[in-house]
Amino acid sequence: MSTVREFRSDPGAVAPAKAAVREAQSPLEAVQRLIRAACEDLGLPPAVYEYLKEPARVLVVNIPVRMDSGEVRTFTGYRSQHTDVVGPTKGGVRFHPAVTLDEVKALSMWMTMKCAVLGLPYGGAKGGVVCEPRTLSRSELEGLARGYIRAVAGFVGPERDIPAPDVNTNAEIMGWMLDEYSSLRGVVTPALITGKPEVLGGSAGRTGATGRGVVITIREAADRLGLDLRGATAAIQGFGNVGSHTARYLQELGVRVVAISDVRGGVHRRDGIDVEAAIEHTRRYGSVVGLPGTDPIGSDEVLYLPVDILVPAALENQITMANVDQVSARIVCEAANGPTTPEASEALVQRGTFVIPDILANAGGVTVSYFEWVQNLQNFYWPEDEVEARLEDMMVRAFNTVYKVHAQRGVSMRRAAYMVALKRLADAMAARGWL
Numbered sequence: 001m002s003t004v005r006e007f008r009s010d011p012g013a014v015a016p017a018k019a020a021v022r023e024a025q026s027p028l029e030a031v032q033r034l035i036r037a038a039c040e041d042l043g044l045p046p047a048v049y050e051y052l053k054e055p056a057r058v059l060v061v062n063i064p065v066r067m068d069s070g071e072v073r074t075f076t077g078y079r080s081q082h083t084d085v086v087g088p089t090k091g092g093v094r095f096h097p098a099v100t101l102d103e104v105k106a107l108s109m110w111m112t113m114k115c116a117v118l119g120l121p122y123g124g125a126k127g128g129v130v131c132e133p134r135t136l137s138r139s140e141l142e143g144l145a146r147g148y149i150r151a152v153a154g155f156v157g158p159e160r161d162i163p164a165p166d167v168n169t170n171a172e173i174m175g176w177m178l179d180e181y182s183s184l185r186g187v188v189t190p191a192l193i194t195g196k197p198e199v200l201g202g203s204a205g206r207t208g209a210t211g212r213g214v215v216i217t218i219r220e221a222a223d224r225l226g227l228d229l230r231g232a233t234a235a236i237q238g239f240g241n242v243g244s245h246t247a248r249y250l251q252e253l254g255v256r257v258v259a260i261s262d263v264r265g266g267v268h269r270r271d272g273i274d275v276e277a278a279i280e281h282t283r284r285y286g287s288v289v290g291l292p293g294t295d296p297i298g299s300d301e302v303l304y305l306p307v308d309i310l311v312p313a314a315l316e317n318q319i320t321m322a323n324v325d326q327v328s329a330r331i332v333c334e335a336a337n338g339p340t341t342p343e344a345s346e347a348l349v350q351r352g353t354f355v356i357p358d359i360l361a362n363a364g365g366v367t368v369s370y371f372e373w374v375q376n377l378q379n380f381y382w383p384e385d386e387v388e389a390r391l392e393d394m395m396v397r398a399f400n401t402v403y404k405v406h407a408q409r410g411v412s413m414r415r416a417a418y419m420v421a422l423k424r425l426a427d428a429m430a431a432r433g434w435l
């Protein structure tokens with residue numbers, strides 16, 4: 001049984017972010033500043049920022065889980081629903097010891113921006129549970145997943161808020177959550193959740209979709225920059241779902257993936273790492289560390305290698321003003337959410353680095369989640385090549401839209417992406433009679 005601790009709807013609780021040039025202190029502050037800057041660029045009425053600066057609803061829950069020892073342990077979980085101005089909310093659920101309410105709020109706001117850039121009929125949401133999944137047994141993990149969805153069951157659903165995987169969650173966990181929710185409601189509800197196993201209504205192509213989208217944006221950027229990807233080099237921080245699929249698809253395009261890392265460390269090979277061998281090694285040993293034929297390097301060192309393409313695919317705040325001077329890649333493609341602080345990103349752009357912002361770069365995941373939800377609602381399933389063709393089309397269109405604003409207005413790709421998103425959100429607010 002789970003208990004609701006707090007349910008809040010208070011868009012005015014946090015003071016507007018300060019415009020001063022200093023490093024954002026938190027992901028929430030960072031996304032607030034980016035939204036406000038884009039509102040100013042577009043000359044939008046103050047009501048737009050006032051409404052979007054905080055999530056519409058935030059839920060904090062206690063999740064009691066019976067551990068294998070027989071003891072009951074209580075975990076803290078969150079669900080933040082940023083806005084449903086263009087449709088139900090959507091976003092993943094993260095299991096991680098460093099999850100905080102502010103982080104989950106920020107992640108839900110990035111989801112809104114991402115969905116708006118892609119033109120998806122969703123606002124953003126995100127969930128999180130404070131836990132260290134590595135220390136949980138399989139049955140404890142299942143208990144936690146079931147407990148989380150029970151706790152938020154009254155606030156999610158196919159027409160309200162649709163969860164999905166994020167850091168340390170996967171298709172199996174989505175399957176447990178779907179089963180628990182369906183039992184609770186007494187109705188099989190595949191459209192509740194995306195990123196689930198295909199046998200339960202998951203979409204073909206969802207597992208690799210974020211990485212595939214990342215690589216589409218890199219390909220488009222390389223094309224604009226005149227960079228030949230055959231023989232180009234890449235380094236990837238984070239080798240989970242997003243990092244490993246990005247590595248795989250980059251290698252398919254002829255890119256030499258020379259370094260990869262995870263929490264425990266990194267590996268380097270000048271002639272290129274065998275990505276499939278790295279995936280198999282990680283599956284077997286839980287880390288890329290020790291991959292035969294590679295040299296060990298530190299987790300962070302991966303960020304500083306002289307490569308053509310750097311892909312941070314782990315967590316927030318990896319490139320900050322403290323280390324940005326050491327980053328020398330020509331393209332930084334943000335596969336993670338918020339890996340670069342706004343100030344560090346600005347510094348990279350000033351130096352001529354082409355930064356592909358998270359809300360564009362990693363949108364392939366939620367785009368195929370949208371396809372999954374549509375397939376669930378229609379109870380009609382598409383083959384993988386159709387999913388891939390539609391993803392390709394939507395990612396390229398979004399890239400072109402953002403690139404056009406970037407080129408015409410002379411602003412960074414990040415600023416351009418926020419402008420595209422904010423225009424759509426403001427139009428929706430106006431159409432509802434809110435402006």
Ligand SMILES: NC(=O)C1=CN([C@@H]2O[C@H](COP(=O)(O)OP(=O)(O)OC[C@H]3O[C@@H](n4cnc5c(N)ncnc54)[C@H](OP(=O)(O)O)[C@@H]3O)[C@@H](O)[C@H]2O)C=CC1
Nearest residue numbers: 166167168210238239240241242262263314336337362365
């Ligand atoms: N899954 C998805 O579809 C989407 C994910 N994202 C974002 O992409 C990022 C990665 O998510 P995802 O791949 O799903 O998560 P996973 O849990 O599958 O993988 C995360 C990876 O990052 C590694 N990692 C964590 N911290 C560090 C660190 N400090 N240095 C190096 N590596 C680190 C983990 O290492 P270890 O395994 O050792 O813990 C793991 O390899 C997150 O920001 C997520 O929000 C964005 C869009 C969609």
Ligand SMILES: O=C(O)CCC(=O)C(=O)O
Nearest residue numbers: 091092164166365366369
């Ligand atoms: O697939 C989804 O719905 C959301 C994925 C996600 O959490 C993200 O894009 O950050």
